[in-house]
Amino acid sequence: MPVKKAHPEAGDPHGDAAAVEAGIGNGTTDDSDLAERESRWNYALVGSGLGVWDHNYRLDRKYYSPTWKTIRGMAPDEETDGDYEAWLQLVHPDDRDFVVDAIDRQNAGDPNYQVFEYRERHKDGHWVWIECRGACVEWDQNGVPTRIIGTDTDITARKEAEETLSRLSRRLDLALEVSRIGVFEADIEHDTVEWDDRLIAIYGLQGASRQIGGDVWAKSLHPDDRERVLGLSDRSVESGSDFQQEYRIIRGDGAERVIRARSAFFIDGNGHRKLIGANWDVTEEVALRNELRRAKDLAEARNRELEAAKESIEHLALHDYLTGLPNRRYLDKMLDERAAECRAKGLALAILHIDLDRFKQINDTLGHRAGDAMLQHAASVLRTSVRAVDFVARIGGDEFVILCIVDPASKKIASLAERVIRELRKPVRYEGHDCRFGASIGIAIDSGPKLDAKQMLLDADIALYRAKGLGRNRFEFFSASARRDIISAKHLADEILIGLERNEFVPFYQLQFDARTLDVAGVETLARWQHPVHGLLTPDRFLDIAEDLDVVSTIDALILERAIADRKVWLKDGLPIPKISVNVSARRLADPDLGKKLRALKIEPGTFSFELLESISLDDCDEAVAANLKKLRKLGIDIQIDDFGTGHASIVSLLRLSPKTLKIDRELIRMLPQSAEQRKLVGSIIDIGRSLNILVIAEGVETAEHIRILEELDCDTLQGYALARPMPAMQIPSFIRAGSWRQGQIAARALQAQLRRALPSRAAK
Incomplete structure (x- = not known):
């Protein structure tokens, strides 16, 4: 060094x-x-x-x-x-x-x-x-x-060993501290015992020295446990066997605690026989154990009651609380079981997905109690309509599913579907009301080793969608084409949303003419979709999907804004169109913000009218619709009733609504030349309109004969292919200036006048 x-x-x-x-x-x-x-x-x-x-x-x-x-x-x-x-x-x-x-x-x-x-x-x-x-x-x-x-x-090396020993000692000490274990070491030959601080604390002997006499431990034992524990301790010392016991003590502060003790004998380096042991306080653990034992005893005593409760819980978990039928969870389980059975036995599985028609109307008009009663009635009908081996489940709302195992060639499923529809269409009496509803059913049947029940349920849902789309109160079997239709509809829905983003929806206009002078009286705005692949599409190609997407109101709003802009262009071009009508959907009419949106457009009063479909149910207008109709009048927007004569509007509703115009549906106009009864009906509608001071427009005017008859019936306005087809805004000015719709009509009217004059002279002869 x-x-x-x-x-x-x-x-x-x-x-x-x-x-x-x-x-x-x-x-x-x-x-x-x-x-x-x-x-x-x-x-x-x-x-x-x-x-x-x-x-x-x-x-x-x-x-x-x-x-x-x-x-x-x-x-x-x-x-x-x-x-x-x-x-x-x-x-x-x-x-x-x-x-x-x-x-x-x-x-x-x-x-x-x-x-x-x-x-x-x-x-x-x-x-x-x-x-x-x-x-x-x-x-x-x-x-x-x-x-x-x-x-x-x-x-x-010695230092590393000391550090290792120190680390182990710290670990052991920490483990003992965390687990609250007290340790003692007893010298059997010299009758001395050394307690550590934790053991002294456990026995409530704070302040005592670490050298504890054997009698201190013995005196701390609970009187009821002392004889037993001391006897076990003595026998352990005599035999040299390990000591393990649980007993009660009375601490130095008088508290009663439960101690778990373990000890073992060893010979130290000097050849002395010693005993080392550990004690820990398990009072809370023993209390918990005793409580658990009491709970276990109570549970065993009430075993039957618990078993019954378990069965009830399982039933509730797998069954619908209202109808008592199995629920969707139970259905999922049965789908796998029935499919496995069919695969094993070479049978076919049939799945009928049933949806109640007009259930929502009953629920909305008569209340949820009436709806619940109808669901219970439907469940009863389904139970009695199937075999005992068939499975019926309610999977949510007004939807039910039936599982049937049948022979692959059986034709009985169609009969079952017909029977279910027939029974569910029968009126149900509820608190003085005859409630009527029906059912649409989608059916999927499959067999073979690759049978997939989960996929079949999806297929039955597709068939149900098709049944409802074809008019309800019917059943449809699943087919690959139905799946293609669903995929196509999904694709079309995606294209509609993209089309809205790209402003592909545009207005077309069909001119309306005064029935007496054939002057332009107005124009109806029609929605068209300028599809990038399929070209110009009419509403019949996209309206149903748009309604499912809830975007009809959006399309209506876009068409209205374009019509306002086009009118301004026509005015600059010297063509003041008297009136522009636009369609408005029932959902847009119920929009609470409709008035605010229309005010923002600053529509000139008296220039626009909104066409309401008669099927909107004018007799049952809710408060939001009624409020919006009132706002339309304040904004100077007239109201027209479209397709009048095919819906369910009453004269009373016309009086209450006071529309400016009503349009006779084209189906009533089509047969005018061939049917006197149709002419009487249309004449009556025109008379009603005149008596109520309502202008009448006839749409679907396809021929000169239509024009003649409607003029004779004193109709106000004509609209149809005989006069003008729908066209884009840019073609309106040139079409009006050309006046081509008048040429044929002037010659026809001159011939008609000549024939009328000739008829009296022939009669005289």
């Missing part, structure tokens, strides 16, 4: 320093005896791993043995100059101040620093723990140390 005031290393390595490493002092000994002793001590030092160092300041000589160098990763013959400052930089930074002080104290002869430990960097970079022993052996006449000799020992 280098020390302060380092001197260059010099001298014979076999001189005094070598003698010191060999442990040889001054004396008179022959050379052979001296060599033998030197060899003996040198081997002993090397074998013990002690590195010798000798600092002789009187001779200015330092010596470091080969073992000293090996400890530090140096070669035995490697030169070292003993430079103190250079060596000090190899000492661990955390130990450096301590080492400087320790060397000073050691040089001063302080016995407390004759041995000290520190870390020094090994030549390969890691740290080596070194135990340094040294002492001053020579002083000058002033008492200043002139020679210090010592040894260094590599104690790295």
